[in-house]
Amino acid sequence: DAGVTQSPTHLIKTRGQQVTLRCSPISGHKSVSWYQQVLGQGPQFIFQYYEKEERGRGNFPDRFSARQFPNYSSELNVNALLLGDSALYLCASSLEDSFLKQYFGPGTRLTVT
Amino acid sequence: SQQGEEDPQALSIQEGENATMNCSYKTSINNLQWYRQNSGRGLVHLILIRSNEREKHSGRLRVTLDTSKKSSSLLITASRAADTASYFCATDGRSGNTPLVFGKGTRLSVIA
Numbered sequence: 001d002a003g004v005t006q007s008p009t010h011l012i013k014t015r016g017q018q019v020t021l022r023c024s025p026i027s028g029h030k031s032v033s034w035y036q037q038v039l040g041q042g043p044q045f046i047f048q049y050y051e052k053e054e055r056g057r058g059n060f061p062d063r064f065s066a067r068q069f070p071n072y073s074s075e076l077n078v079n080a081l082l083l084g085d086s087a088l089y090l091c092a093s094s095l096e097d098s099f100l101k102q103y104f105g106p107g108t109r110l111t112v113t
Numbered sequence: 114s115q116q117g118e119e120d121p122q123a124l125s126i127q128e129g130e131n132a133t134m135n136c137s138y139k140t141s142i143n144n145l146q147w148y149r150q151n152s153g154r155g156l157v158h159l160i161l162i163r164s165n166e167r168e169k170h171s172g173r174l175r176v177t178l179d180t181s182k183k184s185s186s187l188l189i190t191a192s193r194a195a196d197t198a199s200y201f202c203a204t205d206g207r208s209g210n211t212p213l214v215f216g217k218g219t220r221l222s223v224i225a
């Protein structure tokens with residue numbers, strides 16, 4: 001079975017622009033979570049979706065939004081990009097509505113210039 | 114904010130030696146998990162230990178949990194060059210389905 005996939009792999013954007021990142025969970029997994037990992041830090045929780053509903057939100061501004069589609073794939077949108085949004089964005093999926101044993105994708109490296 | 118703090122921040126050992134990493138956290142937890150990350154890529158789940166467990170083994174990995182000291186340790190025995198990676202502990206809270214909170218990680222280098 002394929003693991004969690006994310007696209008694109010790398011992305012360069014300019015301050016003020018908007019970006020959409022995509023994630024496909026492992027087949028059968030209904031929960032998707034998004035994390036931001038700044039260089040030298042651990043991942044920081046942004047959102048969790050389960051069965052297309054937002055189940056949790058981390059301490060991120062409203063410029064960050066996400067959604068989950070009927071096939072359980074997910075998109076993360078970030079508006080009005082700031083230099084500080086430069087990071088590795090990780091998507092993780094799990095079978096249930098929990099954070100136990102999450103399977104992570106390879107991430108999308110976003111650089112904001 | 115990051116709940117877990119791994120110690121040391123970086124560790125360099127020779128192949129065949131054991132590597133020990135520690136994690137301290139601040140609030141009560143349900144579970145503590147350890148993850149590995151290779152070169153800024155995705156994280157791989159290594160092991161989960163529940164708050165009512167004191168020790169767990171998985172292959173060359175041994176994890177201990179001391180809830181009274183709010184700390185955990187990860188021991189990798191007989192390390193290999195392929196173990197070179199960053200290791201993170203992640204905790205979840207006592208109440209309900211709370212998101213994982215990761216530490217800053219320990220960068221392990223295993224020299225062949």
